[in-house]
Amino acid sequence: MAIPCPHFISSAKAAMEAGLLIPSSPSSSVSVILSQDDLKKIAAYKAVEYVESGMVLGLGTGSTAKHAVARIGELIRQGKLKNIIGIPTSTITHEQAVSLGIPLSDLDSHPVIDLAIDGADEVDPYLNLVKGRGGSLLREKMVEGACKKFVCIVDESKLVNYLGGSGLAMPVEVIRFCWKFTAGRLQNLFEESGCVAKLRTSGEKGEPYVTDNGNYIVDLYFKKSIGDLRVASDAILNIAGVVEHGMFLDMATTVIVAGELGLTVKSK
Numbered sequence: 001m002a003i004p005c006p007h008f009i010s011s012a013k014a015a016m017e018a019g020l021l022i023p024s025s026p027s028s029s030v031s032v033i034l035s036q037d038d039l040k041k042i043a044a045y046k047a048v049e050y051v052e053s054g055m056v057l058g059l060g061t062g063s064t065a066k067h068a069v070a071r072i073g074e075l076i077r078q079g080k081l082k083n084i085i086g087i088p089t090s091t092i093t094h095e096q097a098v099s100l101g102i103p104l105s106d107l108d109s110h111p112v113i114d115l116a117i118d119g120a121d122e123v124d125p126y127l128n129l130v131k132g133r134g135g136s137l138l139r140e141k142m143v144e145g146a147c148k149k150f151v152c153i154v155d156e157s158k159l160v161n162y163l164g165g166s167g168l169a170m171p172v173e174v175i176r177f178c179w180k181f182t183a184g185r186l187q188n189l190f191e192e193s194g195c196v197a198k199l200r201t202s203g204e205k206g207e208p209y210v211t212d213n214g215n216y217i218v219d220l221y222f223k224k225s226i227g228d229l230r231v232a233s234d235a236i237l238n239i240a241g242v243v244e245h246g247m248f249l250d251m252a253t254t255v256i257v258a259g260e261l262g263l264t265v266k267s268k
């Protein structure tokens with residue numbers, strides 16, 4: 001999706017730094033079309049400005065986080081970041097980090113993480129998130145729950161008035177055993193919100209999608225708000241068979257939003 005940005009003031013600077021935009025002259029006014037992926041990259045590059053040498057970093061997963069991981073790899077290669085240790089949140093991020101030469105570890109060896117950078121599927125006005133449409137919610141929640149700072153990076157399409165408000169999936173990771181039973185219990189739990197629970201599938205044959213942890217994902221679709229998020233979270237986690245859900249409540253310390261009018265940094 002191309003987004004017209006006639007007055008792209010603060011993001012123009014970030015776009016130049018990201019190599020997405022070259023001004024024709026120092027005084028020229030900026031008029032540029034940036035794609036959604038450009039916006040993701042701009043948010044990611046801004047987040048990497050928070051990274052300092054010697055940090056243990058949570059490396060997120062997804063089409064936005066991959067730009068941050070690439071940038072960290074680039075700065076390490078250029079010698080501008082030293083002694084970084086990355087904790088990846090998925091096998092795909094692990095593979096990307098290895099290909100970039102980023103030294104890696106895990107939570108067992110590094111239980112405290114200085115900073116994590118990751119994307120999100122939805123961000124509400126209180127910086128609560130929905131994550132996991134890429135399937136990595138469990139490891140992300142473990143890593144980002146162990147962080148001193150969690151910088152979330154999104155383009156403005158991810159902003160919602162309330163979680164579930166995009167009408168897209170709210171993922172719940174469940175064990176395979178009797179997943180239909182678990183999906184039914186989840187759907188019943190949110191009956192008043194018009195919830196529909198669907199098993200996530202992948203590939204042409206529609207096989208169940210399997211997470212890095214060998215589990216399935218049941219996606220919840222809501223017609224109305226699910227009300228108190230803490231109550232909803234506890235109720236989901238109380239169902240035997242549920243491993244984790246994609247609501248990240250009160251976890252992001254900063255959210256960087258790249259949009260038509262520039263970069264917005266919201267912090268707690």
Ligand SMILES: O=C[C@H](O)[C@H](O)[C@H](O)COP(=O)(O)O
Pocket residue numbers: 060061062063064065118119120121130131132133134135136137140
């Ligand atoms: O499981 C995937 C992660 O939670 C992602 O961070 C999230 O889905 C956002 O992904 P993207 O940046 O590709 O929109």
